[in-house]
Amino acid sequence: MRVDVFTQVPHAFAWLTEQKPLATVLGGELELRLLNYRDTTPLRGGQVDDDPYGGGSGMVLRVDVVDAALESAYGDARPGRIVALTPQGRQLDQQLVEELSAEREVALLSSRFEGFDDRIVSRLCTDAVSIGPYVLSGGELPAMVLLDAIARRLPGALAEGSGEHESFSAELDGGLEYPHFTRPAAYRGWEVPEILLSGDHGKIDRWRREQSRLRSVG
Numbered sequence: 243m244r245v246d247v248f249t250q251v252p253h254a255f256a257w258l259t260e261q262k263p264l265a266t267v268l269g270g271e272l273e274l275r276l277l278n279y280r281d282t283t284p285l286r287g288g289q290v291d292d293d294p295y296g297g298g299s300g301m302v303l304r305v306d307v308v309d310a311a312l313e314s315a316y317g318d319a320r321p322g323r324i325v326a327l328t329p330q331g332r333q334l335d336q337q338l339v340e341e342l343s344a345e346r347e348v349a350l351l352s353s354r355f356e357g358f359d360d361r362i363v364s365r366l367c368t369d370a371v372s373i374g375p376y377v378l379s380g381g382e383l384p385a386m387v388l389l390d391a392i393a394r395r396l397p398g399a400l401a402e403g404s405g406e407h408e409s410f411s412a413e414l415d416g417g418l419e420y421p422h423f424t425r426p427a428a429y430r431g432w433e434v435p436e437i438l439l440s441g442d443h444g445k446i447d448r449w450r451r452e453q454s455r456l457r458s459v460g
């Protein structure tokens with residue numbers, strides 16, 4: 243699939259692109275483009291935002307600037323999913339991650355300062371997505387959150403089997419994952435559940451499913 247991130251700060255993504263699993267799928271299952279609104283703005287001096295109508299503080303990302311960025315990237319063939327990252331959007335969950343990772347092309351639009359001219363969200367985007375009910379300073383971290391979550395779902399991103407029993411997976415009926423333990427088996431009197439040391443994989447599997455169910459209640 244291809245993900246295009248529209249941003250004023252493309253260099254912010256350098257760290258993420260070097261990390262697994264994104265680094266594993268980049269150039270293979272995932273093509274990533276980082277597109278700077280400033281490179282295609284029709285305004286002089288690289289301007290991308292403006293004062294809000296009606297007054298008030300902060301700058302607002304302009305609709306003509308974003309439309310020009312989309313036009314330059316796609317012409318008439320815009321992606322099926324154009325996602326505005328905004329605290330006012332649908333809250334991100336695993337179901338939405340699965341949905342987006344099944345697309346062939348996704349565009350992620352980030353903003354800064356006061357946010358988007360509302361016509362960007364209502365006229366140019368198909369989705370508005372929030373990564374949680376709090377306000378960050380820009381859409382770059384939300385775009386990275388979504389990118390990482392999408393990359394994990396692409397073929398070959400994870401070691402075989404490691405993505406199957408994760409929290410929110412169908413394998414665990416959408417619930418939370420069971421607890422994990424590693425060596426030492428006892429530390430300061432805190433013991434690992436004995437069943438995990440038993441070597442009985444049938445019992446361990448049943449115990450894990452029960453633990454997952456208990457953690458997921460409520």
Ligand SMILES: C[S@@+](CC[C@H](N)C(=O)[O-])C[C@H]1O[C@@H](n2cnc3c(N)ncnc32)[C@H](O)[C@@H]1O
Binds near residue numbers: 329352355
């Ligand atoms: C300071 S915020 C703007 C907040 C906006 N004035 C409001 O009150 O809803 C600047 C940008 O950061 C991004 N952003 C901030 N918090 C976010 C969140 N929880 N989820 C997704 N994007 C977020 C969005 O791209 C947003 O336009």
